[in-house]
Amino acid sequence: MDWSQSLRLIAPEETLSVAGLILLLVAAWAGDKAARAISIAAVAALVAAMALVAPALCNGAMGPETAAFGGQMRADAFASFAKLLIYGSAAVALVVAPSFFDRVRAMRAEYPVLVLFAAVGTGMMVSAGDFLTLYIGLEMNSLASYVLAAFLRSDDRSAEAGLKYFVLGALASGILLFGISLTYGFTGTTSFAGVHAALGGGLNTGMVFGIVFVLAGIAFKIAAVPFHMWTPDVYEGAPTPVTLFFATAPKVGAMGMLMRVAIVAFGSAAGAWQQIVIFAAVASIVIGALGAIGQRNIKRLLAYSSINNVGFILIGLAIATPQGSAAMLTYLAIYVAMTVGSFVVVLALRDHNGAPVEDLADMAGLSTTNRLLAWVMLVLMFSLAGVPPMFGFWGKFVVFQAAVDAGFMPLATIGIAASVIGAFYYLKVVKVMFFDEPAGKVGRESELVHSALLIGTSLFLSPLGYLLTKWLGGLTGHAAAALYHFA
């Protein structure tokens, strides 16, 4: 094992960890007054880390030269793609936070530090080449997330969200760890490559139990049905910038980790997990769509929408082909843009006193009171529903195309049929905004940061996004090739 090469390969993690430690010291001495400056420095660190991971993606890095510490970490194109999404959404969660927390005087210097460490952990999850790395990354991300969910101490709902997330997250970690220990016991190794080789030699009951428990633990983290119950409560209760973070970075991290575990570690026993993933995909699509219909709170609605989207992404995994994985990554990139946009809209929805508006009924007639917000939300909702001119359609299209090409016709059919159910509540939001009597609750003031993010995401999701399909397809192709390149 070459130390200097290993340390070079984990440069993004080192950058973020060192930045986190230094900013923690700054936070300890300068206190909460410096929270904004620390946030800016943390965003700079995340951008630097993105610059460090980008070359590996553009070069399509794969193979032994990307393995750090004897294969415990993999800095290949797949990890780089996921890390770009993770660090980017963590940076957005930092940028939008100060104005939200300042209103209740709750902006504290530890917020950016915790987000940085959560980003390090999430990055480790997608780079993991060993179950130990995976678990440590997951815990780093989870511990920071539990605290972030309960960050608004004056709000009971935030404390409830933190506690709920902690108890259920600890249970899921336990299930995952149990699965890892069974897998280790029956294969004799924790490295993904070793598990792949061991499972290729024949499957026994103990190994199947290990696979099932590992997948159940990860399904909790990505909020796939039947492990989705916590999502609406946590998304509703957590402060909105934190919800934005939860719906993007850890979701991408857990999805990347699931792809790596399913395809690299358990890839030689695909038959053992495909049924589980197919069930989780279909159930998530249907329950996500049905559950969202009755929601009155926009954050709860978006939580169900994320469950629904996870189902579509899982279709790409169920077919277990490089094309499916590339489609998943395309969908993930578009999903992150849609989620960031939707939650920035939620952040920008304020009443005349500046208090957050979360009730769907209060958004009535938004098109007359706040035109920009209403039109951006229209683009986002059409995109989430997968209505063709918007870029959100492209994500669903590539996933279904991959499913059809791999011969999973019934799965694709169910997915398309269920996306029609999902379209109902997305269009309901549009109807409330454009055709209902104005409720006059939402104020007019807007912030530069919000407007910039909204315009950026809606341009990406508008039909202009189709100009990027070739570029995005190339990058996801590199990433999927790296994922399928064992050794």
Add this chain to the structure above:
Amino acid sequence: MIQVIAFYLFATLCIAAGALTILARNPVHSVLWLIVAFFNAAGLMVLVGAEFIAMLLVIVYVGAVAVLFLFVVMMLDIDFAELRAGFIRNFPLGFALALVLLMELVLGIGAYRAGALKLGTPDGTAAPLAGANNIEAIGALLYSRYLFLFEAAGLVLLVAMIGAIVLTHRQRSDVRGQNIAKQNARRPDEATHNVKPEVGKGVSL
């Protein structure tokens, strides 16, 4: 010979301390007996050559877990009469649970005797060092092959620490802290002053 004596000494004390843990009337005494049991279990671990686990038992279980138990037991206001009444009431349930556990134990031992599970063969990346005791072997792995994960686990603990502080620490305005500089700067002539109260007027403080 000395090992046999040590084994029986530790084993007897361990079982006796375990029995006293559940028989002691005072819960604080129970926790103290539990600590004795942990120490004897650590002694047994040393005898079988697992000195790392012995150290973990003493450091983690005695040093942290048992002390935490002790704090909790001392802080809780436990009504012993009610506890005993609950014991009688819940006896059937407890007995049923004990029976289930006994059956599991019998089944487990039966399964073990029927032949071991076919587990995977270790891949040898974490093979023990020849001629080193297990603390050295663990250290050699932890600080070489698993160094990255060891450092990352350190970061996880740091995050947990930050989290605990973020969630519980707050600046309170209603407490009066000690200001040492102010105390040191106080001079005798500022601290005392002579008054000459007139008769029937009282003093102002």
